[in-house]
Structure formats: structure tokens, C-alpha cells
Amino acid sequence: MSQSTPEPLRFSPVAGLTVRAAFDGGALSSDFGPLILRGVDQQIGLIDRLVQAVDDQRHPSYIAHPLRDLLAQRIFQIACGYPDGNDANALRTDPLFKLGVNRHPLAQAMDLASGPTFSRLENAVSTKDLYRLARAFVDQFIASYPQPPAVIVLDLDHSEDPTHGQQEFSFYNHYYGHHCYLPLFLFEGLSGQFITAALRPGQRPTGAENAMIVRRVLKRLRAAWPQTRIILRGDAHFANPELMQLAMADPQLDFLFGLAGNRVLSPLAEPFLAAHRRRLEHARRAGCALPTPTRSYHELAYRADTWPQAFRVILKAEVMALGDNPRFVVTSLDLPTPECLYRDLYSARGQDENFITMLKNDLASDRTSDHCFLANHLRLFFAGAAYVLHQALRTEILVHTELAKAQPLTVILKLFKLAVRVVAYQDRIKLHLPTSCPVKDLLRRVTDLLFLTRPPPLSA
Numbered sequence: 001m002s003q004s005t006p007e008p009l010r011f012s013p014v015a016g017l018t019v020r021a022a023f024d025g026g027a028l029s030s031d032f033g034p035l036i037l038r039g040v041d042q043q044i045g046l047i048d049r050l051v052q053a054v055d056d057q058r059h060p061s062y063i064a065h066p067l068r069d070l071l072a073q074r075i076f077q078i079a080c081g082y083p084d085g086n087d088a089n090a091l092r093t094d095p096l097f098k099l100g101v102n103r104h105p106l107a108q109a110m111d112l113a114s115g116p117t118f119s120r121l122e123n124a125v126s127t128k129d130l131y132r133l134a135r136a137f138v139d140q141f142i143a144s145y146p147q148p149p150a151v152i153v154l155d156l157d158h159s160e161d162p163t164h165g166q167q168e169f170s171f172y173n174h175y176y177g178h179h180c181y182l183p184l185f186l187f188e189g190l191s192g193q194f195i196t197a198a199l200r201p202g203q204r205p206t207g208a209e210n211a212m213i214v215r216r217v218l219k220r221l222r223a224a225w226p227q228t229r230i231i232l233r234g235d236a237h238f239a240n241p242e243l244m245q246l247a248m249a250d251p252q253l254d255f256l257f258g259l260a261g262n263r264v265l266s267p268l269a270e271p272f273l274a275a276h277r278r279r280l281e282h283a284r285r286a287g288c289a290l291p292t293p294t295r296s297y298h299e300l301a302y303r304a305d306t307w308p309q310a311f312r313v314i315l316k317a318e319v320m321a322l323g324d325n326p327r328f329v330v331t332s333l334d335l336p337t338p339e340c341l342y343r344d345l346y347s348a349r350g351q352d353e354n355f356i357t358m359l360k361n362d363l364a365s366d367r368t369s370d371h372c373f374l375a376n377h378l379r380l381f382f383a384g385a386a387y388v389l390h391q392a393l394r395t396e397i398l399v400h401t402e403l404a405k406a407q408p409l410t411v412i413l414k415l416f417k418l419a420v421r422v423v424a425y426q427d428r429i430k431l432h433l434p435t436s437c438p439v440k441d442l443l444r445r446v447t448d449l450l451f452l453t454r455p456p457p458l459s460a
Contacts, residue, residue: 027095027106027423032433032443033080033416034100038072039450040393046385047072049140053132057124065113069101070121071385073112076100079386081412083364085118095422099429106424122375130374133381137196138220140388144193148225153189155352156214156234158182158205161366168373171202181368183380184213187355189233189348191395194359194387199368199377207240215246218253227252231333233349236260239330241306247332248308256346259313259328268300269326272317280319294319297338300328314338314346359387362408397449401442414439415446 009021041047047068056067065073076097077087091097092112095105103110161181163170170179180202186195198213214232221230232243232255239257247255259265276294295318303310311330315338318325329346336345359365365383368376390408398404403411418439421432437443 025421027421029094029096029420029422030418031080031094031096031416032418032420033412034076034097035431036393036416036446036450037076037079037389038100038102039447040389040397041072043396043450044140044144044388044392046140046388046392047075049136050133050381050385053136054125054129065117069103070113070117071382072101073097074118074121074382075385075389078363078382079389079408079412080416081409083367083383084115085122086115088113088118089115096420099422104424105422105429119370119375122370122378123372125374125378127374130377130381133378134196134198135216135220137194137381137384137388138217141188141193141195142221142224144392148228151190151229151231152221153231153233154195154214154217155187155189155349155355156184156210156232156238157352157356158184158200158237159356159360159366160202161199161368163202164369165371167369167371167376169201173202173204175204181376183365184210185352185356185359186214186217187352189352192351192355193391194355194384197365197380197384199373199380204237207242210238210240211242211246214243218246218250222250229254231256231345233346233352234258235349241308244311244332245308254332256329256331256333256341258346259330261326261328265300265302265313265328266326268302269315269317269328272296272298272315273319273324273326276317276319277324280321297342299338312341314341316342358407358409359383362412363387363390397446398442401445403442415442418443 006022011019011021013019050071051068054067054071073088074085077083077091082091092114093108094112098105098110098112101112103112159182160173160176161183162176163179163181167179170181172179173182181199182202182205183197183199184205185197187193188195196217200209218230221228230250230253232238232247232253234257236258239259243255243257247253261269276296279294295316298315298317300313300315302313311332312334314329314331316325316327318327327342329342331341333341333345363383363386365380365387367383368379370376370379387408390411394404394406394411398406398411403414406414418437419434423430423432433440433443
């Protein structure tokens with residue numbers, strides 16, 4: 001039987017010399033990220049917390065890869081820019097990923113798991129496992145604070161995950177124009193921390209469903225922080241009586257939701273819009289430069305029949321060159337002025353969409369292509385865990401550096417994608433990085449902080 005030799009990569013001559021390349025470098029890696037992520041996880045204890053939430057039903061005699069290694073490998077791969085489970089087929093022998101999972105980098109007997117192993121893991125998860133994982137993310141969020149915060153903002157938002165084929169609970173959504181899932185994401189609006197998420201079918205959620213999910217999160221938060229002021233914030237499809245009732249039942253809980261215009265609200269805004277239209281028309285007739293988009297803020301007397309009681313309704317009356325742009329919000333907050341409520345508090349909700357964009361675009365949380373709904377939910381949690389690691393790295397280790405506010409993809413490209421040669425000796429492992437590495441000073445800072453800082457004990 002003849003042995004075939006892989007064809008080398010060919011390039012144009014350089015300085016009169018032929019240039020060829022082959023994949024025969026041996027113990028080389030293109031990813032330094034797993035070691036950094038391992039250090040971050042040692043500080044915050046995320047992987048251990050997630051492992052405790054999953055009931056591993058595998059028979060001990062047939063386990064080649066402990067559950068902790070599987071979760072760490074999969075989450076580290078996503079956090080380094082490899083979102084597909086099949087990526088493990090090539091990365092299972094990568095020496096840096098093996099180091100990240102606490103295995104000898106060059107021992108063939110210690111290779112990591114392959115794609116089929118992750119497929120079995122995803123399809124073996126139960127609803128109880130997912131419930132405990134969702135709770136573990138909330139506990140991780142609580143543990144990130146050294147002491148109870150005075151106030152937190154729970155940003156609520158849904159985002160579509162397109163589906164294809166006969167996937168469980170995939171429904172057509174008329175608003176998005178295709179079949180999809182519609183997961184709910186909860187972030188802390190002031191810090192951008194991931195709290196938890198829930199994968200949902202593609203149809204519009206009801207108020208009772210939103211309240212059920214939020215109630216469970218609030219119960220966990222209240223057990224740890226009984227005096228923390230919590231503000232629920234979301235767009236108009238969260239302005240339902242079930243969530244309002246939650247706020248009424250807790251004196252330390254308030255809400256701030258968008259409100260859709262209707263046949264009662266829109267006429268109430270008309271006098272304020274008409275005044276701005278007259279101002280624009282007067283400027284046109286006088287030949288003056290048109291004013292910038294004209295807006296004002298007002299408090300309206302309005303109460304929907306379904307609300308449990310009367311709440312403040314704020315109007316932003318705005319007229320632009322393209323036409324009227326009225327916006328409404330409803331809130332249980334009574335102190336801020338209408339302008340402060342809308343401009344400074346509600347408008348900041350747009351940052352939540354940036355958090356979701358990072359989770360989807362950089363960490364592929366919408367890679368929910370498995371037939372099984374529960375398997376897709378676990379994939380969503382894998383991406384959420386990768387986000388938690390990136391958030392901790394950015395806010396705790398990269399603070400006061402050029403990457404302090406960088407998105408995950410920027411961190412991956414600048415800090416994780418580094419060539420590394422691995423040499424193993426009898427008593428040590430040495431990593432050879434490029435001599436001309438452009439981020440060597442930043443890497444020294446990161447590794448020093450991760451090495452010198454003692455990880456805190458894992459709280460219950």
C-alpha cells in the first residue's frame with residue numbers, strides 16, 4: 001500500500017527563491033487564547049459552577065473525557081472563534097487547547113474530545129440540567145460582585161435565531177419573515193454582564209411567559225441581595241400587566257418599558273407634535289436654516305384597562321425632516337424628570353442590543369442548528385459562558401489597556417491568535433512565542449495578573 005505525501009502550499013518566488021509550505025511543523029498552535037481563558041476561569045470559577053449543574057448520566061467505566069474537560073474544551077473553542085462542534089475534530093490535538101484543559105500538550109493519549117462526542121453531550125442534556133445551568137449563570141453573576149450593589153438594571157430583550165428544516169419548536173415569525181427561535185436574553189444594563197438566557201420557540205412571547213422567566217431570576221437575586229434596587233427595562237412588548245404586577249409586589253423593584261402608540265395615546269401626543277411642526281414650517285418660510293430635530297418630553301395622563309394601577313407615561317414628542325417620531329414609555333419610577341427618564345435611562349437600553357450582537361456575531365450564540373431543541377439550548381449556554389469569560393477578561397484583566405472596551409472578536413484577533421511552539425521537557429513545558437509579537441507587553445501584563453492573583457473560593 002503506497003503512502004501519499006500531502007502536496008505543499010506553493011507561492012510566488014521571493015528574492016529569487018522558491019517558497020513552499022507544508023503542515024508538518026509538529027507541536028505548533030495558532031491559538032494562545034486557551035491559556036488566557038483557563039486563567040480567567042480559575043479566577044471566577046465558571047466551569048466548575050456549570051459542571052455542578054449537569055447530571056452526568058454516563059457510566060464511569062466508559063468515560064474518556066470528564067464532563068469538566070468537555071465543557072471547558074467546548075467553551076474555550078467558542079471563545080477563541082471556533083463555534084462549531086465539528087471544529088473539535090481538528091483542535092482535539094492542538095497543544096494549547098490541551099494545556100487549557102489541563103492535559104499534557106504532546107501526549108497522544110491525552111487528546112481532547114471530537115465532534116461526535118459533543119453531539120452526544122448536547123443531545124443527552126435534560127430540561128432539569130438546563131434549568132440548573134440557567135440558575136448557575138445567575139449565581140455566577142451574583143458572585144461577580146464583592147458586595148451587594150445599590151442598584152442593577154435588568155435589560156430584557158429577544159433576538160431571532162433563524163432555523164432551517166424540521167427543527168423542534170421552530171415556528172414562522174411574521175415580523176422576521178422566516179422560521180426561527182426567539183431566545184430571551186437578560187443582561188445587566190450598567191455593566192454589560194450576562195445574567196442568563198432562555199431559548200424559546202419562534203412565536204411572540206406572552207406576558208405570562210416573560211413574567212415566569214423573570215420571576216425565577218428575581219427570586220435568586222433577592223435571596224442574595226434583599227435590599228438592592230432592581231429596575232426591569234425593555235421595549236414595548238414587555239409592557240404587560242404580568243411584569244408590572246411583579247414590580248408592585250416588591251418595594252425594591254421598578255420597571256421602565258417602551259409603550260406602543262394606539263388610538264388613545266397618539267391623539268394625546270398630537271398637540272406637542274403640532275407645535276414642533278409649526279416651528280419647522282416657520283423656519284422654512286423665513287428662509288432660515290432648518291432647526292435640528294425638534295423634540296420635547298412630557299408626562300401624559302393615560303392608563304390602559306389591563307394595567308393593575310395607573311403608572312407614569314412619558315412622551316418624547318419629536319418632529320424630524322422625515323416626519324413625526326412620537327415615542328412613549330411607561331414606568332413605576334416617580335423621581336426622574338420626563339426628559340431624564342427617556343433620554344438617560346430608557347435610551348440607554350440600546351446598549352443591550354450591542355451585548356446581544358457581540359454574543360451572536362462574535363460568539364455565534366445563534367448557531368442553533370441541531371434538530372433537538374434541548375441540544376440547541378445547551379449551545380446557547382455554551383456561547384453565554386464564552387461571553388462571561390470574555391467579559392471578565394475585559395473588565396478585570398484588560399482594564400486600562402487598549403482592549404479594555406474591545407469586543408470579543410477584537411480580543412480574539414489581537415490577543416488570542418498567536419503562533420506558539422510547544423516544547424516539553426521532563427520537568428517543564430516551554431512555549432515559544434514570535435519574537436516580533438506586537439502585543440508582548442500586553443501579554444506580559446495579562447499573564448502576570450492571572451498568575452499572581454489568587455482565585456476566590458467557589459461560593460455555593
